[in-house]
Amino acid sequence: MIKFLLIGLIRDKSRSRIPVIVVSIGVALTVLMHAYITGFMGDIIEINARVTHGHLKVMTAGYSENMQQMPNDLALTDVSSLTEELRQKYAGVEWSPRIQFAGIADVPDENGETRTQGPAMGLGLDLLDPQSPERERMNLEGSLVRGSMPGKANEVLLIELFSRKLDVNPGDRITFIGSTMYGSMTIHDFTVSGTVSMGQEALDRGMIIADIGDVRIALDMENAAGEILGFFREGFYDDEIAMENAAAFNGADGGNAKDLAPVMKSLSQQGTMGSYVGMTKSWSAMISMVFIIAMSLVLWNAGLLGGMRRYGEVGIRLAMGEDKGHTYRSMIYEAVMIGLAGSVVGTVIGLFLAWLLQKYGIDISGIMQGSALMMPTVIRANINPVDYYLGFIPGLISTVVGTMLSGIGIYKRQTARLFKELEA
Amino acid sequence: MLQNRHLVFRQQSGSGKTTMLNIIGSLDIPSAGEVTVLNHSIGSLTQKEAANLRKKSLGFIFQSYNLFGVHNVFENIEFPLLLLDYTAAERKKMVMEALEWLGLTDKIRSKPPQLSGGECQRVAIARAMVKKPSLVLADEPTANLDAANSHNILRSMEALNREFKTTFLFATHDDKVISYLRRKIFLDDGRIVNDELTGN
Incomplete structure (x- = not known):
């Protein structure tokens, strides 16, 4: 049965490749954004550090x-x-x-x-x-x-x-x-x-x-x-x-x-740098959290839609005698595999992009000319240990939770209803 | 239900055909009365028991085939056997037999999109029959097929019925289909209005 599910997952692009790509993009953005925000907020501290x-x-x-x-x-x-x-x-x-x-x-x-x-x-x-x-x-x-x-x-x-x-x-x-x-x-x-x-x-x-x-x-x-x-x-x-x-x-x-x-x-x-460092940390955490929540909702929704799109297939499997619990668990296993694959790929991509941004930065000195703000002239990301696992929150957890929620429909619906949806 | 029969529910649209099939297939439960299928009272089955009944004793053939699109013919037919925990060698033997019954051995690695409608329906029949169930429920199985393919499909099912003593229950309003079947039960607005037994 595992082989059957894996074959389906590998061959059906809409079940594997596309969700993995969506999760990868979401995770990569999350990692990059977190590293960027940490770097940007840290840069303001850096200016003070460098000067005095x-x-x-x-x-x-x-x-x-x-x-x-x-x-x-x-x-x-x-x-x-x-x-x-x-x-x-x-x-x-x-x-x-x-x-x-x-x-x-x-x-x-x-x-x-x-x-x-x-x-x-x-x-x-x-x-x-x-x-x-x-x-x-x-x-x-x-x-x-x-x-x-x-x-x-x-x-x-x-x-x-x-x-x-x-x-x-x-x-x-x-x-x-x-x-x-x-x-x-x-x-x-x-x-x-x-x-x-x-x-x-x-x-x-x-x-x-x-x-x-x-x-x-x-x-x-x-x-x-x-x-x-x-x-x-x-x-x-x-x-x-x-x-x-x-x-x-x-x-x-x-x-x-x-x-x-x-x-x-x-x-x-x-x-007063102590309070500034504290404020920078909390702002960085808050901005990152907002982004992570937004990304989680997107991936949650993707998981939800992915699950709902498969009611037809679920109908056939149930008609053939597969137990509802088994069907539900297999959908969750698939979501775990997709979430894991997407999270790993997305984290690698996100870290690579963050590394580029950390190494080369983006020169905004042209925009900053004449500014009285203590702002960095080159925006750089800052890769932290947390960036190595942060993307798994939206990538794995949200995808699985989305699938779990959509899968509840399997339990809530009468088998015959799924069957009807299949025939439709 | 009578065993080893080739029978049909003939009815007009909206007369309760799908509901009847769903109940017999243990996909639904009756709101009143009692339905007994293969010595199981459908209304009193738990979800697990109903799934078990479908897994072991029932086969389904759908109007639109409902094959797994990304799996090849072998894998589609093999699926019910995976649920029954046969070994890989047993599964292979059983699937190859089913392919021979339906004349599909040359299509073993083909995927549903590469098959004609008639071939798809034959795969669906092989999938329903591979575990040699006691009862196969067929909902308008020839509705999407031309006359020649319909004839071939019905002949195949007739042969399987005779060879394996499997009861085939059709739901249709197609007279051509009905002419192949031995027992005909006519439904109107959910009620049996006629029950004919013809031939052997």
């Missing part, structure tokens, strides 16, 4: 308590050995020292007198090392408006709006006036190599982006850094792993660290 928070951040305990004030007097020291230690301990994380600073940008005239000046935020990161991922991480080349990327020491990028405000062009000199790590005044000359527009209101106000080596010299921070940012090599923030890493680091190195002892914080442990 990192997936993980190591800083001194004192710096951590007053992070908003960028207290470089509490910066990490002996950063090269600490970074090396972090690289060895956390192989799945890329570590990048950074210095955030603030001061005044002064633009001199041809006589060296102040022409214009304004308050400026600064970000020191590794710009000159060709192996450094920081340029790409910050998408600086893609954000370049005028001029070129810094190619040598003391060359900096200015935010385009800020450069207009100061009336500074690429090639012009600006003087940074601020305080060193030790509290004394510092005056340091930089040359503007280019201007960038980050497309994000928070960053486009007024910022100098400089190589960390130059900033160290300017702020007298030899082998020091305000913070060491950690980024997961997978490219996406994983709150659980980040929290585990932070707890392990702080546990090993003393949770109640003194001011200058290093501590690690996950992105969600920094400022």
